[in-house]
Amino acid sequence: MLKVPDHQVAGHRGDGGKLGPLVDDSGRFYKPLQSDHRGDTELAFYESFYSNTEIPGHIRKFFPAFHGTKTIEASDGSGPQPHLVLEDLVAGRTNPSVMDIKTGSRTWYPEASEEYIQKCLEKDRNSTSVSLGFRISGLRVYQNSEAGFWQPEKKVVYSFNADGVRSALRKFVSSNLSLGPNVDPDGLYASKVYCHRGGILAQLLQLKEWFEVQTNYHFYSCSLIILYDRESALDGRAHPKVKLVDFAHVMDGHGVIDHNFLGGLCSVIKFIRDIVDEDNECAKCEVNLGLKENGFYKSSTEPELDHEAC
Ligand SMILES: O=P(O)(O)O[C@@H]1[C@@H](OP(=O)(O)O)[C@H](OP(=O)(O)O)[C@H](O)[C@H](OP(=O)(O)O)[C@H]1OP(=O)(O)O
Numbered sequence: 001m002l003k004v005p006d007h008q009v010a011g012h013r014g015d016g017g018k019l020g021p022l023v024d025d026s027g028r029f030y031k032p033l034q035s036d037h038r039g040d041t042e043l044a045f046y047e048s049f050y051s052n053t054e055i056p057g058h059i060r061k062f063f064p065a066f067h068g069t070k071t072i073e074a075s076d077g078s079g080p081q082p083h084l085v086l087e088d089l090v091a092g093r094t095n096p097s098v099m100d101i102k103t104g105s106r107t108w109y110p111e112a113s114e115e116y117i118q119k120c121l122e123k124d125r126n127s128t129s130v131s132l133g134f135r136i137s138g139l140r141v142y143q144n145s146e147a148g149f150w151q152p153e154k155k156v157v158y159s160f161n162a163d164g165v166r167s168a169l170r171k172f173v174s175s176n177l178s179l180g181p182n183v184d185p186d187g188l189y190a191s192k193v194y195c196h197r198g199g200i201l202a203q204l205l206q207l208k209e210w211f212e213v214q215t216n217y218h219f220y221s222c223s224l225i226i227l228y229d230r231e232s233a234l235d236g237r238a239h240p241k242v243k244l245v246d247f248a249h250v251m252d253g254h255g256v257i258d259h260n261f262l263g264g265l266c267s268v269i270k271f272i273r274d275i276v277d278e279d280n281e282c283a284k285c286e287v288n289l290g291l292k293e294n295g296f297y298k299s300s301t302e303p304e305l306d307h308e309a310c
């Protein structure tokens with residue numbers, strides 16, 4: 001049985017008669033192949049990425065598994081349409097908290113039309129993309145069974161400045177958002193989600209190591225998805241994950257570092273590190289996990305990070 005995903009936080013949505021992704025109950029996410037070059041580009045990326053034997057296994061895990069394409073009834077009622085068949089990143093989680101971070105200060109790619117570049121430039125300048133190297137495109141934070149999710153409206157998210165981004169990243173790991181906007185977010189889950197062994201920070205550092213050397217692809221307008229399970233966060237099983245999605249504008253890297261994405265990634269890491277640095281529980285974790293050396297964060301060299309409590 002296909003349905004519009006409950007946990008989608010950004011992008012084109014399939015409700016209200018529009019074209020958007022669908023999910024089934026066996027853990028698959030069906031993204032419509034966009035009719036212009038975007039669909040072809042994204043399909044070509046998945047095929048290239050999963051046939052590229054140079055991509056290390058510990059890097060593949062940052063990408064949704066790819067199961068080819070399938071023609072299914074589209075969400076907008078337009079009849080059977082081809083879709084990418086992907087792993088549903090939140091399958092099996094009851095109330096996942098999810099954030100979409102569009103990474104890179106520049107979302108337009110060199111070969112784009114002047115009209116498209118202008119449209120992207122406007123969004124990049126009017127958001128934190130240019131100033132911070134990334135922007136939050138959407139988020140959804142689970143609170144409790146009574147309050148449900150905190151999910152600010154799109155126009156609120158799009159108006160975040162640097163302080164808004166900082167606050168949203170802290171709210172993402174807080175338990176008291178339902179008490180109202182005047183209550184300081186408690187950051188209760190920061191240690192379990194951001195700096196936990198195998199947590200978001202360690203995964204981002206691992207991804208950064210790859211971006212420091214990979215020159216095959218340039219990831220324009222691509223998003224980092226960060227997610228975790230709040231309900232089990234306090235007993236150390238938050239299962240925090242970093243994933244990459246949206247490859248509709250991935251270009252050939254031509255042997256050059258993707259400094260646009262890498263710069264944005266470093267900036268995301270810095271924002272999360274600042275939250276971690278202020279957190280007492282996290283301070284213990286950093287020492288235990290050896291994330292820091294002489295006061296500086298070092299990149300993880302562990303090929304597989306596990307989820308044991310630190
Ligand atoms: O169609 P629009 O104007 O809503 O723009 C889409 C963006 O929505 P936004 O307006 O920024 O909320 C949308 O952004 P989000 O994923 O919602 O952040 C995508 O960038 C989409 O591009 P593509 O499907 O990845 O090629 C964008 O589509 P295109 O700009 O490629 O048409």
Ligand SMILES: Nc1ncnc2c1ncn2[C@@H]1O[C@H](COP(=O)(O)OP(=O)(O)O)[C@@H](O)[C@H]1O
Nearest residue numbers: 008009010011012029064087088089100245246
């Ligand atoms: N494989 C996936 N599994 C679960 N959710 C996904 C997956 N891919 C994307 N999403 C959700 O859909 C949103 C939009 O995805 P994206 O690929 O950027 O679409 P668009 O091209 O319409 O912008 C993401 O922010 C995320 O919430």
